[in-house]
Amino acid sequence: MMTTRQRVTVLGATGSIGQSTLNVIGQHPDRFTVFALSGHANMAQLALDIIRFKPQFAVVPNDTRYRQLLELLPNRNCDILIGEQALADVASAAQVDTVMAAIVGAAGLKSALAAAHAGKKLLLANKESMVVAGALLMEAVAKSQALLLPIDSEHNAIFQCLPADQSQAGVDSILLTASGGPFRQTPMEQLLTATPEQAIAHPTWTMGRKISVDSASLMNKGLELIEACWLFSVPPEKIEVVVHPQSVIHSMVRYIDGSVLAQMGSPDMRTPISYGLAYPDRIVSGSAPLEFSQLLQLQFDQPDRVRFPCLRLAEEAMAEGGTVPAVLNAANEMSVAAFLEGDIGFMDIPRINEQVMTRLGRSPVESIDQLLEVDRAARAQAAEQIKALR
Ligand SMILES: NC(=O)C1=CN([C@@H]2O[C@H](COP(=O)(O)OP(=O)(O)OC[C@H]3O[C@@H](n4cnc5c(N)ncnc54)[C@H](OP(=O)(O)O)[C@@H]3O)[C@@H](O)[C@H]2O)C=CC1
Ligand SMILES: CC(=O)[C@@H](O)[C@H](O)COP(=O)(O)O
Ligand SMILES: [Mn+2]
Numbered sequence: 001m002m003t004t005r006q007r008v009t010v011l012g013a014t015g016s017i018g019q020s021t022l023n024v025i026g027q028h029p030d031r032f033t034v035f036a037l038s039g040h041a042n043m044a045q046l047a048l049d050i051i052r053f054k055p056q057f058a059v060v061p062n063d064t065r066y067r068q069l070l071e072l073l074p075n076r077n078c079d080i081l082i083g084e085q086a087l088a089d090v091a092s093a094a095q096v097d098t099v100m101a102a103i104v105g106a107a108g109l110k111s112a113l114a115a116a117h118a119g120k121k122l123l124l125a126n127k128e129s130m131v132v133a134g135a136l137l138m139e140a141v142a143k144s145q146a147l148l149l150p151i152d153s154e155h156n157a158i159f160q161c162l163p164a165d166q167s168q169a170g171v172d173s174i175l176l177t178a179s180g181g182p183f184r185q186t187p188m189e190q191l192l193t194a195t196p197e198q199a200i201a202h203p204t205w206t207m208g209r210k211i212s213v214d215s216a217s218l219m220n221k222g223l224e225l226i227e228a229c230w231l232f233s234v235p236p237e238k239i240e241v242v243v244h245p246q247s248v249i250h251s252m253v254r255y256i257d258g259s260v261l262a263q264m265g266s267p268d269m270r271t272p273i274s275y276g277l278a279y280p281d282r283i284v285s286g287s288a289p290l291e292f293s294q295l296l297q298l299q300f301d302q303p304d305r306v307r308f309p310c311l312r313l314a315e316e317a318m319a320e321g322g323t324v325p326a327v328l329n330a331a332n333e334m335s336v337a338a339f340l341e342g343d344i345g346f347m348d349i350p351r352i353n354e355q356v357m358t359r360l361g362r363s364p365v366e367s368i369d370q371l372l373e374v375d376r377a378a379r380a381q382a383a384e385q386i387k388a389l390r
Contacts, residue, residue: 005030005031005032005033006032006121007032007033007034007095007096007097007098008021008025008034008035008098008099008100009034009035009036009090009091009096009098009100009115010038010100011100011103011111011112011126012040012102012103012104012108012125012126013037013038013045013049013102014038014039014040014042014045014049015104016207016208017100017125017151017273018037020268020273021100021273021277022034022049023270023286024270024274024285026052026053027283027285028277028278028283028284031283034054035055036055036057036059036096037049037050037053037055037057037058038087038103039058039059039060040060041065043060043065044072046058046060047069047072050069050077051073051077054077054078055078056078056079057079057080057081058078058079058081059081059082059083059086059087059090060081061082061083062082062083065082066080084110087103087110087114088110088113088114089114090111091112091115091120092115092117092118096115096120098120098121098277099112099120099121099123100151100273101115101122101124101126102125104126104208104211105128105210106128106129106329106330106375108126108128108129109126109129109132109368109372110368112129112137113133113368116140116141116144116146116148117143117144117146118144118146119144119145120146120147121146121147121279122141122146122147123149123277124148124151125151127152127224128223130226130230130231131223131226131227131325131326132325132371132375133368133371134226134227135230135365138230138231147279148231149275149276150272150276151269151273153251153269154176154224154228154250154251155227155228155251156250156271156275157249157250157252157262157263157272158176158228158231158232158251158252158253160263160275161253161261161262168232168233168234170257171254171255171256172254172255172256173238173253173254174228174234174238174251174252174254175240175251175253175254175260176224176240176251177242177243177247177249177251177252178221178241178243178244178303179205179215179243179244179245179246180243180245181203181215181216181217181218182198182199182202182203182215182216183198183307183308184243184245186307188306188307188347191307191347192346192347193346194216194345196339196340199212199216199217199339200212203245203247204246204247205267205269209340210333210337213336213339213340213349214310214332216346217308217346217349217350218303218308219311219313219314219336219349221241221314222310222311222312222313222314222315222317225241225311225318226314226317226318226325229318236315236318236319241303242302243299243301243303244299246295246297248265248266248267248290248295248298249262249263249298250262250264251263265287265290266287266288268286268287268288270285270286270287271285271287273285309350309354310332310350310353313328313353314328316357320362321362322362322363322365323363323364323365323370323371324361324362326374327357327360328353328356328357328378329378330356330374330376330378330379331357331378331381331382332349332353333379334352334378334383334386335352343386343390344386344390348389352385352386353382355381355385356381360381
C-alpha cells in the first residue's frame with residue numbers, strides 16, 4: 001500500500017541532533033521527505049544537505065550567510081529564507097507535518113512555539129525552550145492539539161515507560177538518569193582549572209558543545225528536571241535524579257505496585273529520533289543493538305550537589321517557578337559561552353548563574369514577549385558578571 005510521505009522541517013539541521021535526524025530520514029526515503037532545513041554558521045554542511053535532501057526551503061540567519069550558501073549551491077534548487085521569522089514560518093507552514101526542533105538554546109523558542117501553535121507533530125530536542133516557556137508551550141500544544149514528542153533521550157525514555165495514554169495512573173515517581181559527565185569523579189580542586197576540551201569530552205554521548213558543557217556541570221540534568229516537570233505534569237519532588245555512568249538505561253518510571261519500567265538502548269540519539277519520526281510505528285534507526293553479554297555492569301549513584309551546584313540551582317528555579325527558570329537558562333547560556341571562549345573558569349558557571357538568579361528575582365509568567373525581555377535582562381546581567389571576572 002502506498003502511504004503519503006511525512007514532510008519534515010529540521011530546525012538546527014547542521015547540528016548534532018539535526019545530522020542524526022537527517023541520517024534517520026535518509027534511511028527511510030519511502031516514509032519521509034524534507035520540507036525545510038535551517039543552519040546558522042555551518043553553510044558547508046547546510047549546502048551538502050540541501051543537495052542531498054532537496055528541501056523546498058532553507059533558512060539562514062543573515063545576508064552574509066545567504067551569500068555564502070548561494071555560492072555553495074551551483075544549481076539553486078531551493079528557496080533561501082533569512083531570519084528568525086522565517087524559522088517560525090517553515091515550522092508552521094501548512095505543507096509541513098513534522099518539525100524537529102533542534103536549534104540550541106532559547107534561540108529555538110519562537111520556532112518551536114510556532115510549530116506548537118500550528119498543531120504540528122513537534123519533535124522537541126531543544127530543551128531550553130521548555131525551560132524558558134514551559135507553561136506557554138504546553139498551553140499552545142493543548143490548544144492546537146499538536147502532538148508533542150520528547151526527543152531528549154531521558155524524556156523519550158520516560159514517555160515510553162509511562163502508561164500508553166500518558167496518564168499518571170499508578171505512577172509513583174520518575175527516575176531521571178544522569179551519566180555524571182566527564183567530571184563525575186573529579187575532585188573540586190581540579191574542577192577549578194578544568195578546560196573546555198576536558199568539559200566537552202563526554203564519556204558516553206557525542207553532542208554539541210553547549211549541551212556537553214551542561215552535562216559536565218550537571219546543568220543538563222537540572223534543565224532536564226524542569227523539562228520533565230512540564231512535559232509530564234509532575235512536581236519536582238516526584239523526580240529523582242540517579243547517576244548511571246553507562247548511559248544504557250535512559251530513564252525509568254516507578255509504579256506504586258513496586259514495578260520499575262526502564263527504557264534501554266545504546267547511547268545513540270537516532271533511537272529517540274526514529275521513535276519520534278515514526279511514532280506510533282517503530283523503524284530501523286541504525287543504532288547498534290545492546291549486547292548484554294558485553295555489558296559488564298550497570299552502576300547507580302547519587303548526584304553530588306556540592307561539586308555540581310547547577311543541579312541545585314535548577315531545582316530551586318523550578319520550585320520558585322515563574323520567570324526564574326528563564327533567568328537561569330539565559331545566565332547559563334552566557335556563562336557556558338564565556339567558559340568555552342576561555343574567559344571564565346568552569347566553577348564560575350554556577351557562580352554566575354546563581355548571582356544572576358538572585359539579582360533578577362521572580363515574576364509570574366505572562367507572555368512570550370515578557371519572557372524574551374527577561375531573557376535579555378538576564379543576559380545583560382550575566383555579561384556584567386563575566387566582564388568582572390575577565
Ligand atoms: N546532541 C544531543 O545528543 C542532544 C541534544 N539535545 C538538545 O538539542 C538541541 C541541539 O543540540 P545539539 O544538536 O547538540 O547542538 P549543536 O550545537 O550540535 O547544533 C545546534 C544547531 O542550532 C543551530 N544554531 C546555533 N545557534 C543558533 C541560533 N542563534 N539561531 C538558530 N540556529 C542556531 C546550529 O547551526 P550551525 O551549526 O550551522 O551553527 C545547529 O544547527 C539542544 O537544545 C540540546 O540541549 C537534547 C538531547 C541530546
Ligand atoms: C543524549 C541526551 O539526552 C543528553 O541530554 C544526555 O543525557 C547527556 O548526558 P548527561 O546524563 O551526562 O547529562
Ligand atoms: Mn538528555
